[in-house]
Amino acid sequence: MGLSFWQIAIVVLLVVLLFGRGKLSALMGDMAKGIKSFKAGMAEEPTVAAKPQESVGGDDAQTVQASVAKDETAKS
Numbered sequence: 001m002g003l004s005f006w007q008i009a010i011v012v013l014l015v016v017l018l019f020g021r022g023k024l025s026a027l028m029g030d031m032a033k034g035i036k037s038f039k040a041g042m043a044e045e046p047t048v049a050a051k052p053q054e055s056v057g058g059d060d061a062q063t064v065q066a067s068v069a070k071d072e073t074a075k076s
Contacts, residue, residue: 016024 019027
C-alpha cells in the first residue's frame with residue numbers, strides 16, 4: 001500500500017499553499033548552502049585532525065612555539 005500520484009500531488013499542493021513559492025525557493029537555497037558548507041567542512045577536517053592538540057600547561061608563547069617547532073620537525 002504505497003502512496004499514489006494523487007496523494008503526493010495533494011501534499012505538494014498543501015505545502016505550496018502553506019509556505020508559498022518564494023519561501024520554498026529561499027528554503028531550498030539555504031539548504032543547498034548548508035550542504036555545501038558541510039561538504040567543505042568535511043573536506044577540511046582531515047588536515048585539522050592530523051595536527052596533535054597538546055594542552056599540558058598554559059597557552060603561553062613558549063608553549064605554543066615549542067608545539068609549532070615539534071610539528072615542523074615531525075613533518076620533515
